Amino acid sequence: EPEVTQTPSHQVTQMGQEVILRCVPISNHLYFYWYRQILGQKVEFLVSFYNNEISEKSEIFDDQFSVERPDGSNFTLKIRSTKLEDSAMYFCASSDPENRAHSNQPQHFGDGTRLSIL
């Protein structure tokens, strides 16, 4: 079964540095998402992306965050100047619009990137 892949699996970064998290969604999917899970807490929505623009974003997704689909396969999340509180597991997800009318296609999640800010 096709999978969403994320790289790296673990990223360690100094506070204040920029970090880019990478995702390869399932190839025929057109909706892309980033979620975050701080250790021991719930999974939180960050942003959704469709047709090369943001569809929706949460309060967490402030000016320090940006997303991009630089080519036909990758979907990236950039954090411009990392803070200690950005330490979390970041999950990418994708979904297939072909089933939208039936609304029965769930989002497929990658295994996540664990981001540790020092």
Added chain:
Amino acid sequence: AQSVAQPEDQVNVAEGNPLTVKCTYSVSGNPYLFWYVQYPNRGLQFLLKYITGDNLVKGSYGFEAEFNKSQTSFHLKKPSALVSDSALYFCAVSRLYSSASKIIFGSGTRLSIRP
């Protein structure tokens, strides 16, 4: 606004016994409900969904969930637990018929199955 509540942080069950993981939801309009499971150091795996129709939905690994509109609940169940079912379980809700709907997750319930 949409929200999901999982009242139990942890559920402990003996292998072979039935299990229930509780979930209640709040959403305007018709709910689109999910259960996801997370194994250690892994992403979220889809278990099952409810859109409409039969209130009892069956999913992966022998799990099922019962939608109860009057109680706004969507409890996850399995007739006979396995040790391998031990994991973190998330109930989730999304708006129906929205093309790029975000998923709102509950806080998660850790299921521990003892041999």
